[in-house]
Amino acid sequence: MEITDEILIDLYKRMVRVRLFEEEAGRLAESARLPGFLHLYVGEEAVAAGVCGALESQDQITSTHRGHGHLLAKGGDFNRMMAELMGKATGYCNGKGGSMHICDLDLAMLGANGIVGAGVPISVGAAYANKLTGNGLISVSFFGDGATNIGAFHEAANMAAALSLPMLFVCENNEYAEYSPRHKTMAITDVIERAAAYGFPGAIVDGMDCVAVFEAASLAIEKIRGGEGPMMLECKTYRFYDHVGVKGTASDYRTDEEVEEMRKRDPLVVHETRLIESGIMDADSIQAIKDDIQKEVDISVEFADQSPFPELEDMLVDVYTNGESS
Amino acid sequence: MEITDEILIDLYKRMVRVRLFEEEAGRLAESARLPGFLHLYVGEEAVAAGVCGALESQDQITSTHRGHGHLLAKGGDFNRMMAELMGKATGYCNGKGGSMHICDLDLAMLGANGIVGAGVPISVGAAYANKLTGNGLISVSFFGDGATNIGAFHEAANMAAALSLPMLFVCENNEYAEYSPRHKTMAITDVIERAAAYGFPGAIVDGMDCVAVFEAASLAIEKIRGGEGPMMLECKTYRFYDHVGVKGTASDYRTDEEVEEMRKRDPLVVHETRLIESGIMDADSIQAIKDDIQKEVDISVEFADQSPFPELEDMLVDVYTNGESS
Amino acid sequence: MSPDNIFEGANEDEESSSESNPSERKLGYGAAVVETMAQIMREDESVFLAGEDVGAHGGVFGYFRGLQPEFGEDRVVDTPIAEQAIIGLGIGAAVQGLRPVVDLMFMDFICVAMDQIANQAAKLKYMFGGGATLPLTITTAGGAGLSAAAQHSQSLEAMLCHIPGLKVVMPSDAYEVKGLLTSCIREDNPTVFIINKRKLADTCHVPEELFEIPLGEGHVIREGSDVTVVAIGRMVDEAKKAAEKLSGEGIDCELINPRTVQPLDIDLIVESVSKTGHAVIVHEAVRFGGIGAEIASQIQEQAFDYLDAPIGRVAAPFSPIPFSPALEKHYVPDAERIVTSIKNLF
Amino acid sequence: MSPDNIFEGANEDEESSSESNPSERKLGYGAAVVETMAQIMREDESVFLAGEDVGAHGGVFGYFRGLQPEFGEDRVVDTPIAEQAIIGLGIGAAVQGLRPVVDLMFMDFICVAMDQIANQAAKLKYMFGGGATLPLTITTAGGAGLSAAAQHSQSLEAMLCHIPGLKVVMPSDAYEVKGLLTSCIREDNPTVFIINKRKLADTCHVPEELFEIPLGEGHVIREGSDVTVVAIGRMVDEAKKAAEKLSGEGIDCELINPRTVQPLDIDLIVESVSKTGHAVIVHEAVRFGGIGAEIASQIQEQAFDYLDAPIGRVAAPFSPIPFSPALEKHYVPDAERIVTSIKNLF
């Protein structure tokens, strides 16, 4: 498959959107301007960008507690997301969901999820709808390495295989589940070994390189759309910040050296170098992209700040579709 | 490992105990003398006999909805089991559990289970206790092919591996889950492929041959007891009767020819032939074993018949250890 | 006993909960499930059914029999044993605009899938700020009385009623099966449709055509002046018998069947109690924390001044469900216990 | 906000639920968990702890911090994300005679493991005809107020109370944390110990030594003559404030903290209501089907003739828990709503 310059720039923009938005969100969280728990995706941008860059806009995705990245990479709106993080009525969920429940049904993003692994069965359902209606779409589920230890993941993977559904499983293996290193919670090194247990193919991908992810995803998506059933990608990646928020204090579950080492493989830098070295962009045009996006981020903070909070009478709205309640 | 004549005879007796008891139970169920659902193990005796024959008496097992076989092969008591099937106060569970909850803690049989897959996590707990106390025991979980599709199985298998527990996973692959053939509910042929997904070894065994099972189990148990962590055996087997009861009427989920074909590999016949051909036993001594055991079965029916039902005041007993209730 | 036999067992006629006309067609409770499913699936392509053994086998109780031959394997889907994924299958397909009916064989198995039911299906619309609709129907067989023991006999509706976002439906006869199941499938919110496994063979008048019984509207089965009896699901039968018996003894029962326990038609109940001054609630579930507690609480909140005696509850005792028929027959409430409880009020 | 910060937040002193003596040692609610665990684990080798991130990290809320360094990785076990297997781990080990404490980080996650909790742990002894004992403690953090939204804030005790076989414990302060956790771990039945995540930093007097508070015995926090206020878990704090406020307005509250909701000390409550003639129940959980419904039902069953007004319930509205602090602050009951509800009775 040929990767055009346009695609390379598009992938870069997707990553920058995630990065700059999240850095801002991290700063806001540090200064206690965001309520609730914030799980940052910074460091893992190549995965969301590479996969979402390879999708059609109506292909469905489900996400995790670390969901801003997926939605932003799929084209999510800064304003509505920032407003949601602040619990404002103008947010994606009218302030009712917050960071862990970000969703955008227009972009076929079926929700972040506060329950580890719980999005995967929901993706199976979307995939089933695709199959039944023959709409040609595929359904993608993002999940962490830790999530592959929970039952919901297993049931979903097996069901997708048994029913031969158009579904892509994307494991973001950042080597940790909260504060537990992978080797303590599973006896295998590569999560991809699990794909074989369901009878579908899988591949390991450098999750710090958006092009590698894009290529692998494109290949998989083509096969899946062609009716070959589910596939899995294991993207080896890393989160730069703490499990929750920016910098935790509690335990030394990983060393500063390890983080520094991985930061050298920052997916934005990797891709910037490629863009520059291949002459597609120069430092200035890269900076221009960043400036533009940062402006949008700044506007979103302003938008969110000035947005109203939901009103008391919104409490019981949308519990049911018809607004009934007990 | 050398398999003595004594062992071969012992394995045979274990199988006959299961077979004759269950044939009797089946007849009783057909004539509506047993309340509730009865899931017969007939046809699969080689698995329970081979595994239990290789265990120490205090090694723990958990079982399934098809649990009589496991307990009887481990030395369970006919009287208490038959009484339980009839819902009598003298039964294994004082009549409160029935077929699906048969258990015998003295024999370290931690229960049949009405929830598919739910016994496997409980076995993990027993294995953990073994590890923590260093008692040298191992914990065995029996489960069906269908059960490997459910989340509880997956979580338990992964946890056993992550914690490197002394546990043996025994899959009884009879190719059906209720009325669904395996190929409809999973995209793999051999369940054993799942072991690799957890990072432990596994082996496929002829589940119609008690010696093959015994040998494989003995080998696995030795390693597990030696501290090598969990292992899985997939025993290819077959149930001769319907999913529930003896002969169902509803659907043609398998052909009579298929059943006939498999009945030719009846584990009792396979082993009888071996015993006779190797000169260990003759037809008469085999018949004598059967007669003896049938007598015990008959006695158990008598025992159960004459046993009293539990009394109303037993209803609230044993909800809690101290007998308290709300 | 095989579950199949239950469905094929001897039918006993009974009056339908609607105005009954003996010349009209009768249908079994289990058969009403199949008929309703088939008719809805004919008229609405977006409806499909998924669950363990619902296809080739037609469900372990047989109440989906014949659907797969008519609608094919894609619309009547046999799934692996994977209750969480079964509910997830329904959620994801519902969000995409289909109207899935997903089956959890026995109600006890809702516990296996509780996260998908209570944390996902129930909350999704709200968490998403209203953006999604979730026309998902979960069917499941509840109730005791078949010696199916502690893990195959429970009535767990109280767990579901406590979770905002779900609707919980408990048909008491074949007529209600048809009318309520139709409403559930056409409803844009997640519903749990609880089939009572001891009712399967019972027949009553059921119209041929599809019709809806609105969710949240209770039904006065029998008017009376002395005591309001609120009976849930199969307990309606026992309450009818009790009312019959008591009418001979001069106690006139008003019998109400809420039909859905979430939403709960409390207005109907309160109105009745305001007239009778007495109330007894009957359900199969464990008494402690059962839906009867909520109903009783709301009655005393709203009709306090009308109450002449404490509100009674007839329900299961505080134990798991025993296997032995000798115990189980005392475990499940029956007409006799209802009679006793009502008499206690006077 | 990181969960760690919650634990390390500013402490506010409060009276312990026992007789308070200002010279005595104070301890935080979260710190009381660690201290109790450590002391019990020192005296009883059969006790071990397992759960996600309970070891190296000391629990996401920090209330297991320091245990793994002292007791090692075998007695303080970091597990995979596998709530079903975590409960199973506890069940199997308990049946073998150990006394496991297993942690489900957030109470909402009981739904992920509900089968192991409700169908296995709760029923095992009964199904087995009494042969097993199950000294299993499940710890979990419940309650709202941290903008943790619909899946990390629930109070689901009503689901558990409805399942015979479980005991359900809700400490309202650090003193109760220590006394009740000790009882849970020494208890031979499965218990669910619900830690309120908004209470973690609050301190009160707690004895240095281990002591037991019996499960099933409520506590009269404040005697009063006009109304019985039954407050669950963290709601005790709000009820105290309400009682304080009302005493200035001439309404004298008797404040009862049941401490355990299963078993429930209904005798204590009924006795009080028989004296006051009024009752209000306060809990964080959703009102519909909450434990308040059961308490109210039992009160009116047993103290009908003493009641001068309907029993009030102050609880959460019928919606999932909203994320926005602007909504959540109205969602969770507070002193003001309790005051209003009590005044309504008169």
Ligand SMILES: Cc1ncc(C[n+]2csc(CCOP(=O)(O)OP(=O)(O)O)c2C)c(N)n1
């Ligand atoms: C069922 C469930 N268990 C536990 C948690 C708490 N939790 C939130 S994120 C997380 C770690 C997830 O690890 P992984 O899947 O690898 O994703 P990552 O955070 O590394 O992106 C845990 C344990 C949860 N939210 N849901």
Ligand SMILES: Cc1ncc(C[n+]2csc(CCOP(=O)(O)OP(=O)(O)O)c2C)c(N)n1
């Ligand atoms: C959680 C759960 N789902 C469904 C069932 C109903 N059920 C009982 S046995 C069974 C099939 C089990 O198949 P398998 O594990 O292969 O065991 P087998 O019956 O073949 O021995 C099913 C689906 C159940 N008991 N529990």
Ligand SMILES: [Mg+2]
């Ligand atoms: Mg991870």
Ligand SMILES: [Mg+2]
């Ligand atoms: Mg099978």
